Each structure stands twice: as structure tokens, then as C-alpha cells.
Amino acid sequence: MKLKSLHNNESFVVGYSxxxxxxxxxxxxxxxxxxxxTFDGNIELPTFDPSLRLDWKEDDKPQCCHLxxxxxxIKYHSDSTLKMSGQILDLLDHPSP
Ligand SMILES: [Zn+2]
Numbered sequence: 001m002k003l004k005s006l007h008n009n010e011s012f013v014v015g016y017s018x019x020x021x022x023x024x025x026x027x028x029x030x031x032x033x034x035x036x037x038t039f040d041g042n043i044e045l046p047t048f049d050p051s052l053r054l055d056w057k058e059d060d061k062p063q064c065c066h067l068x069x070x071x072x073x074i075k076y077h078s079d080s081t082l083k084m085s086g087q088i089l090d091l092l093d094h095p096s097p
Contacts, residue, residue, distance in 0.1 A: 002091045003043055019092045022082035023065050045072035
């Protein structure tokens with residue numbers, strides 16, 4: 001399993017988490033709430049639209065993870081500060097059962 005669904009108190013699916021190999025942690029595509037992505041419903045080879053961008057600072061230096069998930073493949077945009085910037089990687093198995 002590559003995606004894990006997240007639920008709210010009424011058991012609606014609010015988003016899907018996945019392991020980001022670039023950041024080595026989980027990111028979430030939300031499908032309910034203020035900021036949402038469209039999901040094609042394919043759990044094995046998911047496509048979310050539009051891209052996901054996270055910005056943070058590490059030792060005062062701006063960091064960026066900017067990716068698009070299409071048909072189960074993560075494309076890291078060239079503005080990412082990660083070492084796999086510009087690469088396309090397969091989605092990993094989700095780390096939590
Ligand atoms: Zn990331």
C-alpha cells in the first residue's frame with residue numbers, strides 16, 4: 001500500500017498521506033478542507049492535481065519540496081532544494097501499516 005487515508009470525526013476521508021523519499025517523511029494531499037487536491041481514486045497508481053509544495057527553513061536557509069504525483073510516480077520540480085530535484089521516482093510503500 002502506497003497511500004494511507006486520513007479521516008475526520010465523521011469518518012469522511014480528508015486526505016491521503018504518502019512517504020516522500022526526498023524529505024524522508026510523510027506528506028499529505030488533502031481532499032477536504034480549505035486547500036484541496038483532486039484525486040483520480042487510483043490507490044495503487046494515484047494521480048493528484050495540482051502539485052504539492054512545502055517550504056521551510058533549515059539553519060536559516062530556505063528549503064523547498066515541490067512535487068507532482070502522477071500515476072504513482074513522484075516528479076520533483078527543479079525548484080526543489082532536495083537532491084532528487086528534477087528526478088522522477090516511484091512512490092514507495094507506506095511506512096505505517
Ligand atoms: Zn518532500
